Amino acid sequence: MAVKVAVNGYGTIGKRVADAISLQKDMEVVGVTKTKPDFDAKMAIKKGYRLYAAIPDRVKVFESAGLEVEGTIEDLLKEVDIVVDCSPNKIGAENKKLYEKLGVKAIFQGGEKKDVAEVSFNAIANYEEAVGKQFVRVVSCNTTGLTRLIYTIKKNFPIKKVRATMIRRVVDPKEDKKGLVNGIQPNPIKLPSHHGPDVQSILPDVNIITAAFKVPTTIMHVHSVAIEMEKDISEEDIKSAFAEEPRIMLFNSEDGFTSTAKIIEFARDLRLRYDLYENAVWEDSIGVVDGEVYVTQAINQESIVIPENIDAIRAMLELMDKEESIKETNRTLKIGVLD
Numbered sequence: 001m002a003v004k005v006a007v008n009g010y011g012t013i014g015k016r017v018a019d020a021i022s023l024q025k026d027m028e029v030v031g032v033t034k035t036k037p038d039f040d041a042k043m044a045i046k047k048g049y050r051l052y053a054a055i056p057d058r059v060k061v062f063e064s065a066g067l068e069v070e071g072t073i074e075d076l077l078k079e080v081d082i083v084v085d086c087s088p089n090k091i092g093a094e095n096k097k098l099y100e101k102l103g104v105k106a107i108f109q110g111g112e113k114k115d116v117a118e119v120s121f122n123a124i125a126n127y128e129e130a131v132g133k134q135f136v137r138v139v140s141c142n143t144t145g146l147t148r149l150i151y152t153i154k155k156n157f158p159i160k161k162v163r164a165t166m167i168r169r170v171v172d173p174k175e176d177k178k179g180l181v182n183g184i185q186p187n188p189i190k191l192p193s194h195h196g197p198d199v200q201s202i203l204p205d206v207n208i209i210t211a212a213f214k215v216p217t218t219i220m221h222v223h224s225v226a227i228e229m230e231k232d233i234s235e236e237d238i239k240s241a242f243a244e245e246p247r248i249m250l251f252n253s254e255d256g257f258t259s260t261a262k263i264i265e266f267a268r269d270l271r272l273r274y275d276l277y278e279n280a281v282w283e284d285s286i287g288v289v290d291g292e293v294y295v296t297q298a299i300n301q302e303s304i305v306i307p308e309n310i311d312a313i314r315a316m317l318e319l320m321d322k323e324e325s326i327k328e329t330n331r332t333l334k335i336g337v338l339d
């Protein structure tokens with residue numbers, strides 16, 4: 001029988017998590033929540049999701065807008081085995097009180113602090129640590145991208161230290177409030193950015209320092225990563241390690257992939273909503289100089305954490321072991337598949 005899942009917060013991440021759950025045989029979406037009766041709420045209903053009010057007081061706002069909600073988040077939580085909290089940054093920690101009160105397992109996203117959960121999660125790096133847990137945090141998009149890349153090298157070749165710079169998209173494509181339109185913002189100004197410590201919340205023995213800068217683009221983040229290795233390694237070793245990991249996709253500038261714009265154009269042809277769940281690594285950026293590996297990758301922030309949420313559900317509810325879950329998630333989301 002399929003396990004029952006609530007998605008609390010049907011926004012950028014929540015709608016993708018809901019659609020990904022709908023593709024799995026062993027889980028089903030019981031309902032999704034919104035605070036506003038906007039086009040996203042209407043689309044959720046149109047797609048067949050049962051809609052609930054994320055904040056009880058808002059039921060009347062939905063009713064005044066002529067939108068029928070099935071109840072409140074509390075009603076929804078009583079029907080499910082697990083909730084995937086996809087509410088805005090820091091709201092998940094508030095929502096946790098309700099999950100604790102009702103004894104519901106919960107997955108939080110990377111906008112929450114590490115201590116919101118017992119485990120910070122990345123499927124390929126530490127699936128086993130989430131098995132049977134009550135509260136798990138799927139780390140942020142950049143941290144997910146960095147952790148996958150570092151783990152894929154580290155599992156075969158010992159590394160000494162990592163230094164990474166992240167060029168961060170300023171907001172998601174749907175945003176239309178004022179923002180950074182013509183500047184580069186060190187974010188944060190004082191190092192390190194949260195990504196290094198967040199990678200260490202999954203891979204505690206990795207020596208890593210990260211810096212991040214926001215730029216006026218919306219479609220992807222870009223990482224420039226330098227990894228000092230313990231032993232000699234070749235470009236071919238790195239390329240083969242990446243080629244073997246389905247959650248990393250290699251792109252080559254000779255094929256015309258000269259920028260994130262081109263990678264996203266490719267993803268538009270490949271996937272629903274151009275969701276690119278894989279790290280987009282420029283194959284021809286991979287270089288080894290004086291025992292140090294250099295590599296550049298791009299991350300589609302809206303979609304990279306979606307497979308991790310599906311695997312986290314399976315780990316926490318002990319539905320499958322690591323290998324089986326990752327294989328099934330990759331199959332259903334067509335990860336690592338080019339047609």
Ligand SMILES: NC(=O)C1=CN([C@@H]2O[C@H](COP(=O)(O)OP(=O)(O)OC[C@H]3O[C@@H](n4cnc5c(N)ncnc54)[C@H](OP(=O)(O)O)[C@@H]3O)[C@@H](O)[C@H]2O)C=CC1
Nearest residue numbers: 009010011012013034035036054086087088109111141301
């Ligand atoms: N967007 C991204 O690039 C990524 C985001 N994340 C993380 O995922 C989380 C969600 O981000 P994102 O999807 O971008 O955010 P969005 O703003 O796109 O969506 C948030 C959703 O939460 C709903 N919501 C608002 N208040 C509450 C509440 N009190 N309880 C439950 N739901 C509520 C909103 O509903 P309504 O619109 O009706 O108010 C909306 O549907 C954050 O932690 C973020 O850091 C992680 C990786 C990438």
Ligand SMILES: O=C(OP(=O)(O)O)[C@H](O)COP(=O)(O)O
Nearest residue numbers: 110140141142143168170171301
């Ligand atoms: O998880 C993300 O970025 P992050 O890994 O830099 O924290 C998402 O792009 C959300 O970032 P935002 O908080 O700038 O919207």
